[in-house]
Structure formats: C-alpha cells, structure tokens
Amino acid sequence: MRAYIAGRLAAAVLVILGVSVVSFVLTFLTGDPAEIMLPPGATAAQIAKFRADWGFDDPLFVQYWRFLRRAVHGDFGTSLRHGQPSLPLIAARLPATFQLTVTAMLLAIALAVPLGVLAAMRRGGPMDLLAMAVALVGQSVPNFWLAIMMILLFAVSWGLLPTSGRGGIAHVVMPAAAIAINLMALLTRLVRSTMIEMLSEDYVRTARAKGLRELFVTSRHALPNALIPLVTVVGLQFGYILGGAVVIETIFTWPGVGLFTIQAILNRDYPVVQASVFILASAVVLINLAVDLLYVWLDPRIRVT
C-alpha cells in the first residue's frame, strides 16, 4: 500500500520534470526571440543587448537549469508583453478557469449519471435510445461550434444569456455547457455500461430477492459501485477538459488561463507560454495522482492487494 503510493508519487515527480523540459524546449522551436520581440530595424547592438539581458546567449543546459531553479521558486520570468512576472499573471486567472472547468464537470456528471442509469434500467427503451443518441452526437460535436450555435440561439435570437465575460451564473452557463458536452457523452456511455454490469451482479440479485424496491436496489446497491470508474474517467479527462476550456474561453472572452495563454501564444510571449504550459500540465499530473489515491480510498478491494 505504502509502496504503491510512493511509486505513484515518484512517477508524478518524474512526469512533472519531463513537463518542465518540454515547456522549456518550446521556446527554442522557433528562431530567435530577439528578432520577434524587438521592433523591425533594431541594430545589431540592440539585439545583442536584448539577448544578453534575457540570457538567450548561454548554452541550452545552463538556460534549462536556470529555468528549473527559478521555476521551483515560482519564477517563470517576466512577461515580454506585460512587463510583469508571468506566474502571478497566470495565478490571477486560475480561479476563473477553475470555476469554468469545475462547473463543466459537475454539469456533465449531473446530466450523465441519471441518463446513464435510466438507460441501463430499461435497455432498449426510449431513455436508452436518447442516452445513446446523446453519447454518439456528444462525442462528435465540435465544442466550439456548439458554443457559437448556443450564442446564436440563446444570446442573439432570444437574448437570454450574455455572450462574453465573467459575472453571475448566467455568464457561466453557455461556456460550461460547451465544455461539458464531450465529457457528458463519454460519461453517459460509461455509466450506462457499468450500471448494466452492476445490475446483473449477485449482490443486486440478492437485494432484489430480499424484496427491496427496484429504486432502492438501483440507488443504494448498484449505483455507488458504478460511480467508482466514473471518478477515474473524470480524472483522466481533466486534460481534455482544460484543453476544451482553452478554446471555449476565447469564444466567450472568459478571463481565464486559456484565453490568456492563447493570447500569449499568438504574441509569442514565451515566459507566459512556458509558465502556462508547465502549470496546466502539472495540474493534470496532480489531478491524476489525486484520482489514483482517491481510488484506493473508494475501492477497498485495491487496498488489500
């Protein structure tokens, strides 16, 4: 048990180190940052000074070591665009992204669980068909297109919801729904298939034989076990959800890390891109680690082995 946790922790640390290498290397995929950041017609002396000031002249491994040492201290360099340290710029936008992704996850779960359960209870029935249709279309619909169609309908035509920015609950509905759709499709499928499996287990038959009502059997005996894989899948999907947030935030000008990062990418603001890629990827690693540990706690069968 302890060895398992230690092993997972060590693997997570390794992956995060790898993440740091990749975020660092991103900067060097292109030519010379000096040429991009300085105004055209800069003199050779100006370019040399810029390179020296930002440390672009040192050998790569020296630059990486410096990057890593500073990163550990929370220093990802100064945004070339904003002239401020990049980490606080990103940290300030994390709550908005957190709000959006968590809302999307909760929304997906809240819709997928009842739909999947009802589908499993009456296989081949109308709810089952609906669930399968939702699952099939939901996994194929481009979320950014759905976002635009929602804007067209709920904002432009009916004027019900705001199209951009962050404010009350009304602001979060459309972006969260757009991010949730793909996850919801996946979860509906998952809940349906695990519930079908659980409902044929011996302990469910026993519960039914005891004369318990079907609702009770489903909700108290089968459902809790069916929800265990849900936790893993939601955790594993966190990277995709964050990716979805990156795209959807730009559509709704949601003031989160995604929008900020896209702007930084388009402006070639390396310190911000580095910091953001590093932080988001590390967040995915940590969430996956947390899910692994949560799983041990949720499913006693793993604890024994």
Next chain:
Amino acid sequence: MNLARRSPLAGAGALVVGLVIVAALAAPLLATTDPVDQDLAVALKPPFWTPDGTLEHPLGTDHLGRDVYSRVIYGARISLVISVLAAFLGAVVGVAAGLVAGYLGGRVDTLIMRLADLNLAFPLILLALAVVALLGANLKNLVIVMAITTWMIYARVVRGLSLGLREREFVQAARALGAHDARIIARHVLPNVLAPVMVVWTLEVARIILMESALSFLGLGVPPPTPTWGRMLAEGRDYLTVAGWIAVFPGLAILFTVLGINFLGDGLRDLLDPRLRRQT
C-alpha cells in the same frame, strides 16, 4: 456490405465517410464556384430556401461574397488530408514504440511508457497550439503536431497486446527456432495487432479532425486562402447576428464527418475485435 448488414450504424457511417471522401476528391466538379473567388456584389447572401436566396449560392455567401457551399466542399480536403496523414504517422511511430515496449519489456518499456505518460499529461490542444504557433502553421507542421498528440494512444494499445502475444506458443516456437527479435516482432506480433490498430486509427482520425478544426478556428490552421472548416467558423462568428449560415454549415460538415467516422470505427471494432468493445 457485410459491415452494413451487421451494423446499420457502421453502414451509415461508411456512407457519410464515403460522401466526404468523394467531396474532397471531386471538389472541383462538385463546387459551383471557385471557393476563394470573392464577389462583394453578392456578399452575405442567405441560403437558397430563404426569400433572398438563390440556387446560384445554395448555402449562401460569406462577408466577402465567397460561396459557402463550395468552401464547405473544398474544406473537406484539408480536414481529411491532415487527419489521415497525422493518424497514419502517429500509428507508425506508436505501433513501433508499443511493439518494442511490449515485446522487449524492461527499461525500454519503462522509458517508452513514461514518455507516453508525459505526452498525455499535456492538454493536447494547448501543446498543439504552442508548437504550431512556434513552428509556423502549414500543412507539414500540422501533420507532425497532430501526430505528436496521437502516437501514445497506439503505443499503449499495442504494448498491452504484445505483452500477451509474447507469451503465446507460436511466438515461443519462433523464438525456440532461433528467430531474431526483429523478425518475430515483424512476422508474428505485428500482424496480430493490426486489427485493433485499424480501429484506433479510425477513431483517432475523427479526433484529429476535431482538433485540427479547433486550431484552424483559433487562427492556427492551414493559412488562407485555403478554405478550412475551422476558419470558416471563425469568420462566420463575426457575422452571427446578420448571417448565421456562414458558421452553421462548416460546423455541420465537421459534425457529420466526425459522427460518420465514429460510427464506422465503432462498427469496425465490433466486427474486427469484439474483445476491444468500448467499455465506456
């Protein structure tokens, strides 16, 4: 035919995919006008079934007077070319990595699987965006970047399968006869992983189409004037209030293409390898 009889959904998927391939191949014949031709005189014309629409521009025109229908037809080309090539490139790398990891095991296995974990840790679209922005958005770079986001899926599937195959009698027999590892992998292990790889390949093509159109939507796809579904959507976004159709049709094109490929992939899986039937 056989596929269609066994699974109507897969048959429908194959039909849609066939149509999209025909659209891409025969785009010059099917398109009513040149997709990049601008004609401001007919800018923002609605689709033909509305009072102001004409059959000359069946799905209307955009803000520059370009024909939406022709652009949707031509847009199939970029989506298919990038997704098929990237899924193939990713498959070659991923299958090789998975075979080596699963068959040889040991440190090589650990190394390859850690790399796959590392790759999976990144929000893939963010990684793709950053790399494309830095390398420059063109067809070649997009294919490479998409391949980077897909190879580890194959690697994981193939590794799992070859772990099992390694212990099977026919592989043991080949080894006992003195065959080299490389020969065993190529002649005995590889053929047995190809069917599941086909299934993964199909589903990955669908995922890459979604990702490519998202990149294109964000302005980091194949540069203009080449019509892409993602960029059409982005352009249509600015005219939502006056000309919603500019954004509606390319989105529908993406939706139906991806839906068709997913149907086909699900059907193929059931047909080729029932063991792989999706749990979720």
